[in-house]
Amino acid sequence: LTGSPIAMHSTDYLATQLDTPRYSATQSLRDLVADGRTWDVEGEEGCDDDAAVRIRERLLGQVFAVSSQIVAEGICSMEDVDRGAKVGLRWALGPFEIANRIGVREAVRMASSYADEAGLELPEWFTERQESFDFSYIDVEVEDGIATVRINRPEAMNALNVTLVSQLGEALDGLNARDDVTTIALEGAGKAFVAGADVKFFVDKIRADAIQDIYDFTAHAHTVLDKLESSQKTTIALTTGLALGGGLELALACDYRVGTRRTQFRFPETGIGIYPGLGGTQRTPRICGIECSRYAVLAGNFLDAASAEALGLLTHLVEPSQVEATVALIASVGKPGQKYLGRPADLENSTVAFAKSFYSEGNMPSLLSGGVPDGFEVDDKVVSRQLKSLSRAAPIALSMASALLDSASGSDLESGLGRELGGLEAIFGTADALEGLSALIEGRRPSYSNL
Template sequence: MREVAARMARPERVVGLHFFYHPVKNRLLEVIPWEGTSSTAAEAAERFAAILGKVALRCPDSPGFVVNRFFVPWLNEAVRLVEEGVADIPTVEATARDGLRLGMGPFELMNVTGVPIARHAAEGLAAELGPFYAPAPALVRQAEAGPWPLEGAGSPSGDVLDRLLAVVWVVGAELVAEGGATPLDVDLGARVGLRWRRGPFELWNRSAPEDRRRALAAFSRRYPEVPVPELLAAGGEVALPAVTAERRDGATVVWLARPDRSNALDGGVFEDLARCVAAAEGPLVLRGMGKNFAAGADIRFFLDAMEKRELGRIVAFTRRAQEVLAALEDHPHATVAAVDGFALGGGAELMLCCDVAVATPRARIGFPETGIGIYPGLGGCHRLVRRVGRGLARFLVGTGTVVGGEDAAAIGLVDACLPPEAHVPADLIAVEPAGERELPERWARIAELFAERSLE
């Protein structure tokens, strides 16, 4: 971007946007400011991403940005494995699909996106970063010949998996060491942009220490000129927070950072949220990364606990979640929930803990718990009554009805309905609680129908 900016009359307005294949379907959008990009331009690019429903990943202005920095070497490593006779193409494909839980292996991916593109990307990285990134000779030849031949069957190989894992671990950690990205950025890029089930550092954390050491040793034998970054050399787990925080416009913006999982709430999310809330200075704006605020509790946790008859885990989870939500509700400064997309179940209950709630027109807010035989257990019942009154609270909880942003504002479930581009900290913290309002006729009739009269 700095090279583009050097030719512009107003370089401070230059910011890059990198879409991913297929751009209509892929939800990742890398936002690349250079060192002279104004904060106004960078934030405008991120608002544009929000309007498109994309996950905005702010990247360094360096070769490969974030995703291609580790993804292209991963493709190249697959080719080198075949070129060196370590494995054939079907074996590499089977290993990648099985070991990394991918729908397509590296060779099939190159055929879909274009083998010449992989070669060109590797050449671009090598020109800036050195010979380790240079395309394998077989990749150069295949770019001229056409798609890779994928015929034949293969079985997963441990040696191949070690090489495929080690290259993304080392390159990802190198990028982090340069200060251009965090481990979470790398993993989000893999999970959202490449649709990997788990990112490189989550795979590292899930690997046994002896497996990590073995893979790094194999990498160092093959590439003795490439040092293992300190982040990995220590051998411990890499921190991957599910909630992050940053300062903008005089406010602390807290992000639920699991966009590929609809920002579902689990124990890790609540622990990270507690940390961010406790450290927040000034007004706090709570947002969901990507196209959803929070689509409820992580059902996988509850299913696992029920299957193992470990109901105490659910009780402990609920108790801790209640503590964290109470801390958010009691935060000494103003708190604002900025809701886009789904805020369901626990996500809606999280929204209710804030002083002010602001939705977009495409927001979908509701309490669908009764549809699976449970009720809002994180304070939704009593906090909802404070927002919309007993009649509408009974209706929303009892029927599981999901309302859009405009209806939510009309009934007082949120305080305002604003377009996504208006969801910037300065505008959000200026919104005042709406207080009581006259209900539209349709909603007034529903409130009357569900009103409690048995004690009158």
């Protein structure tokens, strides 16, 4: 994976940093580097059960020992150790997640056994641990009245899960209650703002016939988003990267959304068998109007920064170097006079003009039945792209999403959000929901049955 030179450098560096000569590169590894070779791992030789146990004990013991030392010395946090293992080494689980999986006491035993053999002293914070490790995905900093809330799960592109949503809610409760905070700015660690929700959670719950758990998670997430919606503070989403599905819905609950040329928005839900369930069918039409919301939600179109700004989903499009100054400017202005304008920001924009024409009320019966609206040609590349996107959506999801969008204009936001929640059992109970979500995980195109 790394090559023998990097492996040798890493072991020597670790030996120096931890003042542990035992970690220095072996002579066999130095010989590989000198000869320009790598390890030969193509053989089919196996090992007996006893050897496998010893290898597991030695490797995991060393991993736990070194990881606990790294944290104890303040090099980085426990969460960062796990992120480094998953992002840099492509591990499925980080060291402390593995410890939770096999049991913390067992991990301590392995590390202690290795430490005794290697002559190491393990930090007390690790050896005295009895309970599973708790991980923090939310970091908060407050400066000059502006609270920056960082969603810090970059190894999963900051995807929303039960723990993250709960921690975000707790952070928002604390900030909303502080007199020294006037503005709350959300940002995502890494390249994404938030890339949706944890799809595997949905699939596991559907297969376990536990759709109520999906409802409970989503209802709780609605409560957390309302802490932004109803906040007396000025709320900003720093959507300077990718915001998908639930991540975009999180951003839409804020007063403002700041982006750069790298910003990308998308609602992928209808293409994976469900509909946006965290306010996407209700806040989107209230922001940009019904036709543009259909363009965004029903077809799941990718919106670049310029298109997102034209639709009104992005309130500030700035250079990356101007993000911080823009946050300060917004903080000085305060909350918007009217958050939901119900129309796109730029009626002259070509994407907006097409959306208002193609997704007009009169065209919807034809589009939802797979037809081509009068006045449009299937040979037109833009039209063809829309028809293809709609044809690849799950029919039930498409129909339910369309109905929810339509209902937004005739009720208040609270009632609309209630309708979103009310349809969750029906949509997640379809065969197409399981098919679409499973296909996403498995990296294949879904095959929908309209069931």
